[in-house]
Amino acid sequence: MTDIECIDDSLQATVQGSRPYDVRVTLSQGSYVSGQCSCPDDAAPCKHIVAAVLASGDVEAVDDDQSLDTLLEAASAEELRTVLAEFANEDLRLRKHLYEVLGED
Template identity: 80%
Template sequence: MLELERTGHGFSAEGITALDEIRSNYATQVADDNTHQTDVTLEVGVTPRTITIKGIFPEDSSPMIGSCWDIVSDPTKWFPIGWPEQGWIHRRSADPAIPGDEPVVDAFPRLQTQTPANSVDLETLRQVTEPGRYERGSCYYEQGSVTGIEFVDDSLQATVQGSRPYEVQVTLSEGSYVSGQCSCPDDTVPCKHIVAAVLASGDIEAVGDGQSVDALLEEAAAKEL
C-alpha cells in the first residue's frame, strides 16, 4: 500500500489520471506473476486529499514512490482546499477540476481579523504558557489554522492544523484559560495548539448559558440550527 498526501491540498483530476496510469502500468507489470494475488487498485480519499494505491509488492514500494514523485511534487497536479489562509473551499462531492466558489476567508471569518477578541484573557494565557509555545500558537491563530471550533458554555472544542490536524479541548471561565487537552505529542500543557484554540475562542459566540442541549435545540431558530 502506498498513500500520498499533501497538507492543505487535493489532487486535481489531471493528477489523479496521471497516478492511475502509473497504477495501470504496474498492474500490467505484475499480471503474469503468480505470486501476486491481489488487484492493484487506486482509491481517492475525500476532498480528494489522499490517494492510496494498493496491491504493491513491498519490494516495489520505493520504485513506485519514485514513479509517483514527479506528479506529487508538481504543483499543477494539486489545488488548494483552504489551509491555512488561501485558496477556495471545495465540496467533497465537487469535481476536483472545477474551482470552488466559496473563499476561505468567508468560511472562516477570523482570517480577516487575525486579532484575538477583547473577550479573551491574554494575560492569564501568557502566564501559564511557555513563551515559545505562546508565540507559535499565536502564529497558528493568525494563519487561520483553527477550524471546526465549537463553544458551549465554558467548553471549547476545535481542530488545529499543525503538521497534521490535532483535536483540542479547552475549559474556559469568563474568557480565561482553565485547562486543556490536545491530541498532539507535546506533553507540555498548554501546547501551541491549545493556545491557538483559546485565541480563536473570541471569534465565535458561546452558546449554552447553563441550558441543556435539548433546551437549546427546542428554542433555536432554523437559521441558528
C-alpha cells in the same frame, strides 16, 4: 483552525499542525482553565491549545447565559427523544451507549 465551537464554558476545535489535532478546553469567563490536545507535545498548554483559546475570542458562544441543565429541564420528552434519535442515527457509539444505559437487563 478548521473547526471551532464554543458552548457554555467548553471549547472544542480542530487545529492544523503537522496534521490536524483535536483540542478540548475548559474556560471560565472566557479565560483558560484546562485543556487537552491530541498532539504528542508535552508542553502544558501546547501551542494548539493556545491557538484555540486565542481564536475563541472571535467565536460567539452558544447560549452562554443558560446552563445545559436548564435547557434540558425545559425540553419536552418528545423533543429529547427526537434529538437523541437524530444523534443515534449519526453516531453508532452513541447508539450503542443508549442501548447499554437504557436497555433492559
